[in-house]
Amino acid sequence: MPLNKVKQMQQQAWQNPQGFWADAATQIEWMQPVEQVLDDRDAPLYRWFPGASLNTCYNAVDRHVQAGHGQQVAIQYVSPVTGTEEAISYEQLQQRVATLAGAMANLGVGKGDRVVIYMPMIPETAYAMLACARLGAVHSVVFGGFAPPELASRIDDAKPKLVLSASCGIEPSGVIPYKPLLDKALDLCEHRVEYAVVFQRPQCPADLERQGDRDWQQLVEQAEPAPCVEVAASDPLYILYTSGTTGRPKGVVRDNGGHAVALAWSMKQIYNIDAGDVFWAASDVGWVVGHSYIVYGPLLARATTLLYEGKPVGTPDAGAFWRVIEQYRVKTFFTAPTAIRAIKRVDATASLLQGVDIGSLQALFLAGERCDPDTLTWASEMLRVPVVDHWWQTETGWPICANPLGMAPLPIKPGSPALAVPGYQVEVLDEQGQPVAAGQSGAVTIKLPLPPGTLMTLWNNDDRYRDGYLGRYPGYYLTGDAGYMDEEGYLYVMGRVDDIINVAGHRLSTGRFEEVLAQHRAVAEAAVIGVKDTLKGQLPLGLVVLKQGMDTDLERIKTELVALVRAEVGAVAAFKLVAVVEKLPKTRSGKILRGTMRKLANGETVVPPATIEDPDSLNVIGQALAQMGLTTAHQPVLDLS
Ligand code: COA
Ligand code: AMP
Numbered sequence: 001m002p003l004n005k006v007k008q009m010q011q012q013a014w015q016n017p018q019g020f021w022a023d024a025a026t027q028i029e030w031m032q033p034v035e036q037v038l039d040d041r042d043a044p045l046y047r048w049f050p051g052a053s054l055n056t057c058y059n060a061v062d063r064h065v066q067a068g069h070g071q072q073v074a075i076q077y078v079s080p081v082t083g084t085e086e087a088i089s090y091e092q093l094q095q096r097v098a099t100l101a102g103a104m105a106n107l108g109v110g111k112g113d114r115v116v117i118y119m120p121m122i123p124e125t126a127y128a129m130l131a132c133a134r135l136g137a138v139h140s141v142v143f144g145g146f147a148p149p150e151l152a153s154r155i156d157d158a159k160p161k162l163v164l165s166a167s168c169g170i171e172p173s174g175v176i177p178y179k180p181l182l183d184k185a186l187d188l189c190e191h192r193v194e195y196a197v198v199f200q201r202p203q204c205p206a207d208l209e210r211q212g213d214r215d216w217q218q219l220v221e222q223a224e225p226a227p228c229v230e231v232a233a234s235d236p237l238y239i240l241y242t243s244g245t246t247g248r249p250k251g252v253v254r255d256n257g258g259h260a261v262a263l264a265w266s267m268k269q270i271y272n273i274d275a276g277d278v279f280w281a282a283s284d285v286g287w288v289v290g291h292s293y294i295v296y297g298p299l300l301a302r303a304t305t306l307l308y309e310g311k312p313v314g315t316p317d318a319g320a321f322w323r324v325i326e327q328y329r330v331k332t333f334f335t336a337p338t339a340i341r342a343i344k345r346v347d348a349t350a351s352l353l354q355g356v357d358i359g360s361l362q363a364l365f366l367a368g369e370r371c372d373p374d375t376l377t378w379a380s381e382m383l384r385v386p387v388v389d390h391w392w393q394t395e396t397g398w399p400i401c402a403n404p405l406g407m408a409p410l411p412i413k414p415g416s417p418a419l420a421v422p423g424y425q426v427e428v429l430d431e432q433g434q435p436v437a438a439g440q441s442g443a444v445t446i447k448l449p450l451p452p453g454t455l456m457t458l459w460n461n462d463d464r465y466r467d468g469y470l471g472r473y474p475g476y477y478l479t480g481d482a483g484y485m486d487e488e489g490y491l492y493v494m495g496r497v498d499d500i501i502n503v504a505g506h507r508l509s510t511g512r513f514e515e516v517l518a519q520h521r522a523v524a525e526a527a528v529i530g531v532k533d534t535l536k537g538q539l540p541l542g543l544v545v546l547k548q549g550m551d552t553d554l555e556r557i558k559t560e561l562v563a564l565v566r567a568e569v570g571a572v573a574a575f576k577l578v579a580v581v582e583k584l585p586k587t588r589s590g591k592i593l594r595g596t597m598r599k600l601a602n603g604e605t606v607v608p609p610a611t612i613e614d615p616d617s618l619n620v621i622g623q624a625l626a627q628m629g630l631t632t633a634h635q636p637v638l639d640l641s
Contacts, residue, residue: 234257263301526542
């Protein structure tokens with residue numbers, strides 16, 4: 001019985017984590033071997049594999065070349081937006097990464113230095129990450145869709161020695177020059193970055209006139225390959241910023257040792273990928289999915305990873321994914337449910353799949369947001385392979401709950417990401433911290449210690465890590481998600497308990513949107529909530545109260561607010577819905593009732609809380625939603641009885 005097998009593995013990992021992970025650690029080549037598995041002296045902060053050392057780039061690249069696999073394709077780059085494709089072998093990857101590392105070392109980058117990477121989906125972005133790993137430097141990739149102030153806040157927090165960038169990104173809407181965005185961010189930040197190294201793309205070469213600007217290709221031509229530097233298992237490999245409930249992003253810190261062990265283990269046990277297989281995660285290296293499953297995971301496992309610069313639809317059509325799977329014989333494919341919804345919306349019968357041989361495909365994995373059963377069913381019927389919803393987050397770096405296809409394929413229950421992956425002890429707790437009965441909702445938590453590969457802490461901020469994640473239920477990590485478990489241990493994740501929203505698989509903070517809206521001269525108060533959207537899962541909706549006696553040209557103010565959020569947060573925020581209201585619903589102590597408004601917008605029955613200051617304020621919101629046409633899709637129901 002697959003269920004029993006997975007439960008047995010769960011027991012093994014919980015009862016004997018030392019033995020379980022020591023075994024998994026044999027997939028990695030260590031410089032100083034693993035003698036101790038878990039260091040709990042600083043609990044609740046844990047360190048995996050204390051005393052051991054390695055180099056992550058060596059494990060992802062060099063060792064495969066040394067073992068005679070230099071000619072195997074490491075990265076298959078496919079770029080429908082530029083009409084380019086390139087197969088990069090492990091030997092070529094080693095040579096390019098080592099030379100880039102040499103160029104960075106010539107600029108003074110060494111072990112422990114931070115490097116910010118602000119780049120599109122091109123192979124050079126993966127080279128940049130691996131070159132940092134090679135030098136023992138700590139990379140922090142910032143997603144290209146973020147605007148300069150977001151990039152600046154990350155630079156100020158990480159304090160990098162240099163920034164690596166490219167002259168442009170290419171979106172379906174056209175070429176996006178990155179250099180002006182980078183320059184603006186560098187002007188905004190307090191931290192002084194010594195060098196900005198720019199990879200010139202022919203679609204839009206950048207002017208390199210600013211002090212510290214360097215041409216990537218020129219530096220690489222002048223550089224010698226750099227060797228792999230030994231780092232401790234617990235040294236940081238990267239920082240990846242993610243949205244918290246406040247406007248200030250949180251820098252998730254990943255170690256080298258635990259990360260390498262967990263990802264290598266997950267490639268086989270969860271995704272059923274062996275050396276030589278082709279794995280494709282259609283995400284972006286700016287997100288955790290891209291870090292773990294475009295770059296590190298597949299390369300650690302000596303698979304071929306497909307790096308795709310394009311969209312599910314429109315580049316050129318909704319059949320693009322299927323043709324790529326056919327052409328490159330993809331075995332396991334990973335994307336976000338929103339991408340499948342985008343395809344289904346324009347090609348409901350998957351007509352573009354006709355005549356395309358996707359026989360190589362063995363499974364589709366979906367993550368990044370809740371997978372609605374309709375999307376899962378549609379994809380299963382069209383592709384005729386297991387469609388696996390799996391749940392994880394930037395902080396964990398790899399799946400918390402999944403159907404582990406390489407271990408024992410479980411029966412699929414639409415709406416559930418299946419069981420806790422061995423190593424994670426998932427518990428649903430009530431307000432008092434007591435486990436709830438099967439079928440009852442509560443806060444989804446993970447009993448400490450988290451397995452290897454999960455976050456060590458937040459960059460330069462152990463306190464924020466302890467307070468935000470470990471303080472609510474002592475001995476447990478708070479995921480921020482709510483949900484329930486059925487009798488068989490299948491988890492159902494129903495949504496966030498905080499003010500984080502998920503737009504097209506992108507995690508965004510409503511607190512940050514509110515901060516930006518409050519900057520506008522006419523805005524007295526603002527609240528932002530996530531409303532359901534059939535394509536993107538959620539969309540941000542801004543509800544603003546204007547200052548007395550301000551402009552009465554409401555349309556102009558709304559247009560300005562949309563433009564402001566785009567300029568401050570970025571295009572990826574997809575902020576287009578704004579309503580001007582007379583008042584916001586609040587408690588008597590002045591707390592804005594965001595949760596109540598969210599329910600109203602999503603058509604749930606709303607009973608105004610006893611602490612509400614002015615029950616009529618909810619009617620005001622209901623009317624505004626109706627005027628925006630949101631009532632057709634989400635009929636607000638207000639129970640004022
Ligand atoms: N650089 C610059 N701009 C970017 C960008 C980048 N790397 N990525 C996105 N943007 C821009 C887009 O061009 C778009 O701008 P626009 O408002 O001018 O059109 C905006 O940000 C929103 O982009 P996106 O979220 O991609 O929405 P979309 O409407 O263009 O496409 C989907 C919708 C569903 C096709 C798309 O969101 C998608 O493919 N999602 C998959 C999600 C995913 O991979 N998530 C990662 C976790 S697995
Ligand atoms: P991120 O850190 O950007 O990966 O976002 C993580 C959050 O996305 C989680 O905490 C969930 O709220 C949501 N999420 C990701 N995958 C799933 C899933 N399979 N089911 C439900 N929610 C998910």
